[in-house]
Amino acid sequence: MARSTDGSGSSYRTPRWVKISGIVAALVVVVLLVAMLSGGQHGPWQHAAPAHQAVDPGQ
Amino acid sequence: MRVGQGSRKILLLIHILTSVGMMGAISCFFALAWLGLVDVGAGPAVYPAMNIITQALIVPLALASLVIGTLQALVTQWGLMRHYWVLLKLVLTLIVVAILLMQTANISLLGTLPADALARPEWATTRFSMVLHAGGGFVVLALTLILSVYKPKGLTPYGWRHRASS
Numbered sequence: 001m002a003r004s005t006d007g008s009g010s011s012y013r014t015p016r017w018v019k020i021s022g023i024v025a026a027l028v029v030v031v032l033l034v035a036m037l038s039g040g041q042h043g044p045w046q047h048a049a050p051a052h053q054a055v056d057p058g059q
Numbered sequence: 060m061r062v063g064q065g066s067r068k069i070l071l072l073i074h075i076l077t078s079v080g081m082m083g084a085i086s087c088f089f090a091l092a093w094l095g096l097v098d099v100g101a102g103p104a105v106y107p108a109m110n111i112i113t114q115a116l117i118v119p120l121a122l123a124s125l126v127i128g129t130l131q132a133l134v135t136q137w138g139l140m141r142h143y144w145v146l147l148k149l150v151l152t153l154i155v156v157a158i159l160l161m162q163t164a165n166i167s168l169l170g171t172l173p174a175d176a177l178a179r180p181e182w183a184t185t186r187f188s189m190v191l192h193a194g195g196g197f198v199v200l201a202l203t204l205i206l207s208v209y210k211p212k213g214l215t216p217y218g219w220r221h222r223a224s225s
Binding site for chain 1: 147212214
C-alpha cells in the first residue's frame with residue numbers, strides 16, 4: 001500500500017527508505033532461495049551433519 | 060500505557076546494555092568461530108567456549124533485548140507498530156533470535172566433537188556456518204543500531220491512522 005487517505009484530504013505515502021529497504025530485503029531473500037534451491041547447503045539445520053554421521057565424543 | 064521519565068531511562072539503559080552486550084558477545088563468538096575454521100586443531104577448545112558464550116551470554120542477552128525493547132516501545136510515544144524504524148528493528152531482532160535458537164543445537168554439538176571428527180568434510184560446512192551466521196548476525200544487529208541512532212522518519216499505515224484519530 002503506497003497511498004491512502006483518511007477522509008480529510010491528506011494522503012499517506014510509504015517513505016522512500018522503506019521501499020528501498022523492502023527491495024533490498026526481497027533481493028536478499030531471492031539470493032538465499034536461489035542458493036538453497038541450487039544445491040547449496042544454506043538454511044536452518046542444513047549445516048549439521050546427519051545424525052548417523054555424528055561421532056561419539058569418546059572416540 | 061505510559062511510564063515516567065525515570066522508568067523510561069532505566070528501560071533505555073537496560074536495552075542498550077543488553078543489545079550492545081549481545082553484539083560484543085557475538086563478536087567474541089565470531090573470532091572463536093574463525094579460529095575454529097582456520098585451525099581445526101583448536102576446535103576441541105574453541106567450540107565448547109563458543110557454546111558457553113552462546114548459552115550464558117548471547118541467548119539470554121538476545122531474549123532480554125527483545126523483551127526490553129518491546130516493552131520500551133510500548134510505554135513510550137514511539138509505539139511498537141507506529142513507526143517503520145521501530146517495526147523494522149522488531150522484525151530484524153526476531154529474525155536474529157529465531158536463527159540463533161535454531162543454531163544452538165549445532166553449536167552445542169560441535170562442542171562435543173574431537174579434532175579428528177571436526178576435520179571431516181561433513182563438519183566443515185557446520186564450522187563455516189558458525190562464521191557465516193555470527194557475521195550475518197552482527198551485520199543485522201549493526202543495522203538495528205543504525206536505526207536506533209538515526210530513527211528515520213516514516214509512519215506505518217497504523218501509525219498514520221493513530222495520529223489522524225488523536
